[in-house]
Amino acid sequence: xxxxxxxxxxxxxxxxxxxxxxxxxxxxxxxxxxxxxxxxxxxxxxxxxxxxxxxxxxxxxxxxxxxxxxxxxxxxxxxxxxxxxxxxxxxxxxxxxxxxxxxxxxxxxxxxxxxxxxxxxxxxxxxxxxxxxxxxxxxxxxxxxxxxxxxxxxxxxxxxxxxxxxxxxxxxxxxxxxxxxxxxxxxxxxxxxxxxxxxxxxxxxxxxxxxxxxxxxxxxxxxxxxxxxxxxxxxxxxxxxxxxxxxxxxxxxxxxxxxxxxxxxxxxxxxxxxxxxxxxxxxxxxxxxxxxxxxxxxxxxxxxxxxxxxxxxxxxxxxxxxxxxxxxxxxxxxxxxx
Numbered sequence: 001x002x003x004x005x006x007x008x009x010x011x012x013x014x015x016x017x018x019x020x021x022x023x024x025x026x027x028x029x030x031x032x033x034x035x036x037x038x039x040x041x042x043x044x045x046x047x048x049x050x051x052x053x054x055x056x057x058x059x060x061x062x063x064x065x066x067x068x069x070x071x072x073x074x075x076x077x078x079x080x081x082x083x084x085x086x087x088x089x090x091x092x093x094x095x096x097x098x099x100x101x102x103x104x105x106x107x108x109x110x111x112x113x114x115x116x117x118x119x120x121x122x123x124x125x126x127x128x129x130x131x132x133x134x135x136x137x138x139x140x141x142x143x144x145x146x147x148x149x150x151x152x153x154x155x156x157x158x159x160x161x162x163x164x165x166x167x168x169x170x171x172x173x174x175x176x177x178x179x180x181x182x183x184x185x186x187x188x189x190x191x192x193x194x195x196x197x198x199x200x201x202x203x204x205x206x207x208x209x210x211x212x213x214x215x216x217x218x219x220x221x222x223x224x225x226x227x228x229x230x231x232x233x234x235x236x237x238x239x240x241x242x243x244x245x246x247x248x249x250x251x252x253x254x255x256x257x258x259x260x261x262x263x264x265x266x267x268x269x270x271x272x273x274x275x276x277x278x279x280x281x282x283x284x285x286x287x288x289x290x291x292x293x294x295x296x297x298x299x300x301x302x303x304x305x306x307x308x309x310x311x312x313x314x315x316x317x318x319x320x321x322x323x324x325x326x327x328x329x330x331x332x333x334x335x336x337x338x
Contacts, residue, residue, distance in 0.1 A: 001020055001048070002048055003020055004053075004102075005027075006097045006100035007054050008094075009033075013030055013032055013033055015028075015029070016031055018045050019105055021105065029041065030093070035062065035067075051073045051075055052073065052075065055100070057079075076111055082110055126228060135191055136188055137157075139187050144160070146184070161192075206227055214329075215230055215321060219289055219293060219331070225281055229321060236325050237326075239322065241322075249276055249279055250270075251279055251314045280310065292338075297309050
């Protein structure tokens with residue numbers, strides 16, 4: 001007997017539902033988040049488990065990796081694309097798990113990419129670096145606010161990074177205000193050390209990657225953006241073409257139209273937010289430093305808003321990066337923006 005399983009994953013428990021080929025429930029129970037217990041429950045079902053659908057929640061790594069190691073075929077569910085029937089009067093965890101198993105049996109379950117475990121660790125390390133960079137920026141902004149509020153003065157981020165204890169002590173402030181600045185600077189320096197430490201570890205593993213080297217030929221893309229795009233994209237063979245990659249990078253329009261009129265927007269959050277950020281950043285730098293791209297951008301601005309033109313540059317860069325990473329051919333601005 002062929003079986004189809006689905007797991008509705010939560011923070012401290014999982015709901016397992018197993019269906020046979022006639023949609024009959026073979027097993028349905030709430031289990032603790034214990035890999036051994038879940039494996040035992042799956043193996044106790046009378047038949048061959050064709051596949052296991054697991055929700056793509058924040059904590060899916062341990063479950064998907066463990067089930068794959070145990071020999072199960074695992075499908076990572078794209079939760080943004082799964083829709084329940086709106087007319088249901090009752091819905092719960094057991095119903096959700098059964099619905100996922102039902103879609104898996106029919107072969108219409110929306111799934112996501114299961115990033116390889118080894119590369120996933122390096123990608124997550126890069127995300128940790130981005131988190132620390134944001135926290136470092138928040139410390140700089142706090143110091144700028146303290147300066148503006150108490151002295152009516154301004155200081156750039158680069159100036160603040162060069163401050164010493166002597167510089168802060170010489171400021172005409174109250175002792176409590178200087179202590180607040182010193183606390184912010186101490187945290188900023190600590191975060192800066194950790195960011196550099198992570199960058200060194202990431203570069204030592206990623207600098208030999210062909211996709212990373214190829215991305216360095218694209219205007220506007222430096223070390224940080226090249227690392228982000230390469231590691232967040234993963235295996236380029238999973239994208240059918242450049243258009244699918246651009247959609248994954250959230251650089252395409254999500255308008256819904258009918259009879260030439262806008263009727264709403266699609267799922268704007270479907271895709272990779274880290275790639276979306278990287279290509280917008282790359283677009284700003286490319287317009288600033290590349291003459292061909294700047295001329296194309298200015299021509300676009302004459303016909304539309306600047307924000308629309310920037311998004312258009314990001315879209316073209318995303319399509320170009322797809323070919324650069326897939327083929328290893330250096331970037332050609334004239335071909336992409338000619």
